[in-house]
Amino acid sequence: MLQVQGMLMLNTTVQQYLTSKRLSLLIIPLIALLAVVGGCSDNTQEDNSKQAQIHQKTADSYIKQGQFRAAIIEARNVIKYSPSSSDGYITLAIIYNEIGSSASAIELLAPLAAKNAKAILPLTEAYILSGKYTSAQQLLDTTSDDANANNKEQFAVLQAKIFIAGRQFDQAREALLQVLTTNPNNIDAHLSLARIDLITGDIASAKKSLSQLLVNNGQNSELLHLRAQAAYIENNLDDAERFLTDALSYLPQTDIITPMKTRVLQQLSETLTQQGRTSEAMIYTRLLAEANPEGHQAKQTLNQAMSLYQAGDLDQAEQLLLKLYEQYPNNTVSGMMLGMINYQQGDMTKAGELLEQNIDPEIASSNVISSAAMAQLRLGQSDKAIALLQAALKTQPDDASINAIYGLALLTTNLKDQQGALALQKALALDPKKSQLHSVLARHFIASQKVQQAYAQLTTALGKNPADNEALRVYIDALLSNQSLQQAQQLAETFVENNPANAEGYLQQARVYMASEDLVGAEQSLVKAVAADNNKIQALLGLGQLDFSNQQWQQAAQHFRDVIAIDNSSIIAYKALISSFEARKEGAEIIEELSKTANTDTDTYVLSAVLAEFHARGANAELAEQFIGQALAATSENPYVNATAVSIYRGLSRQLAAADDMTQAKSALLKALNISSDNTSLLTDLVTIEIAAGNYSEALQVTEQIRALVPDSPLADYLKGRVYATQQQWPEAIADLQLAWQIQPNNSIAGALYGALTANDNTDKAQLFVDEWQRLIPQSPNPLIIKATQQQQQGNAIAAIELYEKAIGLSPNNAIALNNLAWLYFENGNSKARELAEKAYQLAPNSAGILDTYGWILVNEGSVAEGIELLQKAVAAADSSGIDVAEIETHLATAMNKQ
Template sequence: MVRILKALLLAVSFIAHERAGADQDLLEQARDYLHKGEPKAAVIQLKNLLQGNPENADARVLIGESYLMLGDGPSAAKELEKARDLGVSRDRWMVPLARAYLLQAKPKTILEQIEPEDDLAETMRAQVYGIRGLAHISLNQPEQARESFDAALKLDSNASDALLGLAMLEIQNKQFKKAIEYAAQAVAADAKSVSAWVILGETRRLDGDLAGSAEAFTKALEIQPFDVRARLGRAAVFLATGKTEDAQKDVDEVQKNVGEVPLALYLHAVIAFQKKEFQEAEDALLKVTSALPNHLSSRLLLGTIAYQQGKYESAENNLAQYLGTFPKHLPAAKLLAATRMKLGRPHDAVELLKGFEDQASDDPQYLALLGSAYLQEKKYDSATEYLNRASELAPEEGSVKAQLALGRIGSGQMDQAVDDLKSAVELDQNLMQADVMLILTLIHQKKTDEAIEAAQKMRSKMPGDPMPENLIGAAYMAKGDTGKAREHWTSALKLKPDYTTAALNLAKLELSGNNPESAVGYYQQVLQRDSKNLAAHLGLAQIAETRKDYESMEKYLKEAREKNPKALQPAVMLSRYLLARGKALQALEVARDAENHHHDHPLALQSLALAQSANGEGASAITTFKKLVSKVPNNPEYRHQLAQVLYTKGEKQAAKAEWESALKHSPDYVPALLAQAELHVQEKKFREALKLAETIKTKHPKSPLGDQLEGDVQFAQNLFKEALPAYEKAFQSAPSPVLARRLFQTRRALGKDQEAFDGLNQWLQSAQDDLESWVLLAMAHQEGGRQKEALEAYEKAQKLKPDNTVVQNNLAWLYQEVGSAKALPLAEQLLPASENHPEVMDTIGWIFVQNGKYEKGVNLLRDAAVHAPHLVQIRIHLAEALAKSGRKDEARKELERLLKEKKNFADRDKAETLLKGL
């Protein structure tokens, strides 16, 4: 019996040893397959091994890694979790399991279960930090993501996940060059790294370099032909470039080697969708969402397909899921709004779309859709407003066209667009917004008779509704028949007395007929019914501006902003008005509030930057302008304004680069050309500056700016004879205050004083509010000893701007010189403005002394001399004041010190004479 037991034990031992050897063989074969890039074959070997030995931890790790290479996240996670449970050390399962969770779109699981523990090796901790950063990106947590990536790179400067993540963050911020730098860094660190090439391919794809992206993905596939990321990444590039067949080949290759991987199925669905094979696309997408319920791109495409097939409940369900995670995705919001309109819920569509107004204010498709929803709600004013804005923008976008059975905007020629709209009306009589868009488009095309005919047809379908009457009125107005326009707008108001659009149209009609009082009446009527109406407030502000009633203009703008606190237009207008009126701090407050409500809107950013600059916040203005330029890189005005602030801050090279960029995109942009010319003049490169003047004259022959620039360049060289005809030509073309002053200065420089004064006086007869020209004229008369004429000119200037320090100072001085009793009161009035202005202190102090107020005068003159010891006139005045007040010793010391410090100055004889008299 004992011998039998021993034999059995030997047999079991032999069998176990044999099985262990077989397992080891299968493991080695699997590793070889993986090394050769054949993960599918490796999976087969490992499955065979695990059938006989399910507790083999090494096989569990290896099969998990194989599934990972195949892009099968769920299977990889399942196997790696088993390996973990079998007690495999963390350094073998932690990182691949984290990657498996990434493939399954389970970022929260990563953050909860995968920690960069201190006892891990540094390279592994770097990998964990990198993957955690990618999880934060999935959760839309960019700050936490960047912290994780920075931690990874401190441990390993070439950590690929961190580099990929940083590239993704930079792409989100539209900093494409920086993203490419991170990707290139990964490639430079290891040219044989598949991940590095995949990173570069992805960043190039997102940057729009599709050819470079395809090249990078191809490099990755040369290293690892079965890499799913590279294969599917290249398939996505092929799809984007219209190479559907090539994309299909890559997708087929993945499915052949890996099977129905979710991302491959998704791309297959996209290809089927492009071929209008909706059922096949839907079948593939349902498999994706079965494996990955939160694969949101699939949800978006399923929603689109369901909409196309008229399955609106399904469309709403899928699109709502997508928007739940990406609430700012405008295309999905448009489609969901369209779905809700089809379900007879226009109010829900409006509520959804209104949340996108800031980011889509110049999107004609969005505007047409919102207008259509309002029309379905029978809110005619709002419908008209948005549909009209859509039709105004559409010609710039290409055309107006009915799409998705809504007033969608597409591409094509304007005539074709009109045909498309006509077809939309014929196909679906319920598409009322297509009627409206057709009429508005015809009006913008100046095909007014066709517009009137179309509007009349619309009226027959909508008896008793005011909108057709309003549109007929708009068509007649475009035709120039104001009487008919008035008739139909009045009819619209009779049908619906609170139809604001018609009332506003009548107000504009009155304004165009130079009847502002009647226009005010209409605007007031609108505000009685709707105290928040933005157009009425702004219309009243416009009328106040034309009347130069700036107090009322400010009042209406503030009311518009108060009643519409989130509206951008009144905030921008008010901020710029306040800047123009010298109320920079108030302007900044308004601009900041506008930017808070409209973070990325170009107009809000521009207003904020201008206000920051006006308040001396140059660094902040530069930051804001740079943000603006990054969002709208081809707008020359924004670059020019950035350059101006940079130049003011002393960053001349940076300013020059911005002006060059502005001209690269817009070679005819005059402000940048003028700025470059000014730089050339400062650098005494007069020939280059004159070339720019010729460029402006050639490209803008009707503008005076080319001739004006030529005059400025010649004037800067003291070539007054050459400057004069250029200024005269510019002034003849377009008289302006600047040119009037330039002509005056040039004629005086040529000794043509009579002609100079006659010319400036003639200009001021027609430009009574030109403050600077009055001051220039006054100073010229003062220099020439013509005190009466100087006083008259200064008094004109003071009426225009009573608080102008220069004018008050010079006027007070002249009053004292002619013995006027007005000198002392004006000096007293000027006293608060004298702080830190030694010339003003000198004027007031001397007037005080002349009027017997010695103590006050001496104190002011002493302060002035401390602030400006280099100004000899002030120190002589101080000495005289001290002498007059009986302090001759102090006066003598002041004069002796002055004569010792200054060897040669114009009033030295006067100072010496004054000293001798002491």
């Protein structure tokens, strides 16, 4: 917004804002006064109020004189002596608006506007000056009629300026004419109408109205500036110079150059340059530079950086912008440009940080917003991206790019999201050239089981771009999923005919042949794909897999080697190559060859990880550690290498823990955590190791790390409960386990909580909890098994059998329920006892109780030798696990006597 009537209007506005508030503190009742000052004496408060009034008057005086620096100091003194009054804040904000620091004015007034109506007008002006028209409109919409009763004309003009910014010219004219009906002399309304004429190209009307206004307002600098703009647009440079010179002469002298003066000087310099009077133009350029030397230098640096950026010299532009950003960390333009450069260079972390810190979605360009959102999406920060785009769409609802990325962000989070699909459809309506969005929409419709709509999108995409590989892939996927083989074959053939040099067409054609079990056709298409693009890795892999299926091991191996020659980071190719050698019993040979390559070429870190995974599967921990160590030494950023390393170290840790070597188990686990420090599964393992090692305080510390990572998960409380339960601190264990249960009921928490309640002799509470467990997790067999066991212990066999049968109905492979039911069947002469006992044994062949049940049933059914063998295993298993072995030994002795 351009300031109106120079300092005269500013001074009037200040008086309107402040007059009614001046003496308010003097009439505050004593009790309220004491509450405000927190114990200050009545005299002290009165002195502060007087001091505030003195500074307010001084600030007003300095403003009239154009001494803004001194006025700012005085306004801050008003705030210092009367912090509960809005006077100082409003005065300071008005100054900020006048000198072009509207962002500072917003920061001051935004918190006040809800409490003090006097802050609304200057805050609205600040929003408009900052280009934040949506915020300005929202503020006006939420302002009551009572709040703007004393400033209706000014609010109406501000509303018109918002309409003008949104190119709603009819509404703007209507609002301004209404103002002029009430007050024909409102110069700001007249100027706004003239501005509409200039924007819409009606220069004659603008000149006419401005010339009429100049008759009685010949010293109004803003009016003269607008008249100069009309002359400049008509290329009447002499008139433009004359009006600008007059405007400059009538502007008041101020100690800080105002935006109005800056505009006049810039326009005057440009006009003189157009006239060929460069030396005169430089006078005004120097005036601007001398008024703000640091700002002038910063602007020159920024312009130089922008030129380099536009020329594609990103490195040089980045160096200039880094220096500028270090000098002026609040310079959002340099921050945004740095973010854009980082984005184009692929550094999403820096780009995301810089763009997030320096963009205002209400006023930033769609290009900057799109880049920021894409950086956040690539960093996995979809919530941030969506929030940014939603804010941007409030001010740019019809921007195709923002709608497109918004839709992509929503569908990336949830492919079935209806709002995301609507955003993409709107983006396509706004810009039909964005044909790649059709494929994304098609994926949405497929996920939503709207296949015909998906086909329509893909047909449109290929109609716009017959060589659209992505649309072809999605279309073939959909047709094959729906067994539409003939339609898929026809689509692939059409694509190949239209794009004979496109390898993707032959590759998709091969997929269709494979689905039709036409291996010859598939091979021919893959050969054509390779011929069309020698680097077509998918085609080579496909040929290798075909040869592998046909047991042509050497040909398959050669294709996989060809892939590796193109891309030595192809995990699939390395694994397939090993498999092709193993198929012909030459696995050791290829492992030796690949090991030599991995040991001599540090660039083959993916191969090292593949070999590490191979040796880990073969239980060769030493070689697995050796190769994964090589891979990690070469890179710390490859996802496959890191995932393999975590898996290997975690597996090793569990092996060592099973061998009761907790020190080495912890050491191996810490290697995994060095790679993935936020991995809650690894941290859970660490808690288990610390418990086993008796390091309870360390275990509790780790649970707090887990809580910080997943604050909404029950995991931390569950693990804390386990720590306390191990120490038999039952009340503490129960408290934490109950917290975990309340957050998210599951069987693991339930089992631990039931065990803690039982161990603490809370029999009644334990029984009530089992009922709750069954109610909240009705598909769980565990509460039924607990109840069945209780009935069995009490001799209620019929009730126990019924409960065990229900548990097996829910979980047919539950070894405990099968074993216990088998025993009850055996005791009751049910012939199904042996079948259930055998199934339980197959599921848990090392369980002493299950071995005893099955062995004893076999003995009693005549399979004595087989039963004795199982009973002997049961005794050994019971001894090693600490189970009471007496009953099993009795069964064994009886069986031995039957031989």
